[in-house]
Amino acid sequence: MKLSADLDAFARRLGHRFQGPDLLIRALTHPSIATPSRPDNQRLEFLGDRVLGLVIAEALFQADREASEGTLAPRFNALVRKETCAEIARTLDLGSVLKLGRSEMMSGGRRKDALLADGMEAVIAAVYLDAGFEAARAVVLAHWTDRIAAVEDDARDPKSALQEWAQAQGQTPPDYVETQREGPDHAPVFTIEARLSDGRSAVAQAGSKRQAEQLAAQALLEKVRADE
Structure with missing residues (x-):
């Protein structure tokens, strides 16, 4: 063949x-x-x-x-x-x-x-x-x-890394809120906002809720690390 x-x-x-x-x-x-x-x-x-x-x-x-x-x-x-x-x-x-x-x-x-x-x-x-x-x-x-x-020495998926960061700061685990869903049922686009208890947040979009949550967590993790 x-x-x-x-x-x-x-x-x-x-x-x-x-x-x-x-x-x-x-x-x-x-x-x-x-x-x-x-x-x-x-x-x-x-x-x-x-x-x-x-x-x-x-x-x-x-x-x-x-x-x-x-x-x-x-x-x-x-x-x-x-x-x-x-x-x-x-x-x-x-x-x-x-x-x-x-x-x-x-x-x-x-x-x-x-x-x-x-x-x-x-x-x-x-x-x-x-x-x-x-x-x-x-x-x-x-x-x-x-x-x-x-690969980072402490490589973890962004949601796990963000949760560990929040706990180390004495905060509650982050919340993930679906703020919007667009597109047809067979190809949706989810907008997820990751929120920390101190008020900081970040938003991301993806074709699955899981991926959008990971992207939002990564964006928020980068934000809080830049503020340190």
């Missing part, structure tokens, strides 16, 4: 030449378009999540031999979480080659963090099954190395 031009271009961006192109096709096939003869990427996603985790854990372990488990764990979580996988997928333009059903396409599936992250993990598994662990490690490190080098 030969890859189509768009999938071949994606494989080049990824940095892996597939011996079994069907693995890449499966990795990019969302359940919304799967058939008995064309399986979806969910099993590959499961495997890819574990392969990614091992590569990142090993890289962090080797990069800082003095770091404690308590330091390594939040770094690890920051590098393997769905948002990070989705960001990597966007740099590869993975969304353009996802195979989606009509309903998912109409709802903006090519831009959704969850679908992009799942696809990225499935692609990592496809590389692993196609050529082994070393090939999968090479692909992951090629696209994650800069993030590994830059």
Whole structure:
């Protein structure tokens, strides 16, 4: 089987030449378009999540031999979480080659963090099954190395970091208030305001409440740190 031009271009961006192109096709096939003869990427996603985790854990372990488990764990979580996988997928333009059903396409599936992250993990598994662990490690490190080098010592998701900051200041945990929802039901845009008990706040928008809350927390965290 030969890859189509768009999938071949994606494989080049990824940095892996597939011996079994069907693995890449499966990795990019969302359940919304799967058939008995064309399986979806969910099993590959499961495997890819574990392969990614091992590569990142090993890289962090080797990069800082003095770091404690308590330091390594939040770094690890920051590098393997769905948002990070989705960001990597966007740099590869993975969304353009996802195979989606009509309903998912109409709802903006090519831009959704969850679908992009799942696809990225499935692609990592496809590389692993196609050529082994070393090939999968090479692909992951090629696209994650800069993030590994830059990950903060106390890396945490923004909501957790903001809550810890507030508690350290003797404040109650932040509140997250949905102030607006726009767009059609299949592609909503949420506006979330993160509020501290001292009156400071920040607002962010995103296509999911969870992502909007994280973005609002990050904006507010940056604000309070600038004030210190």
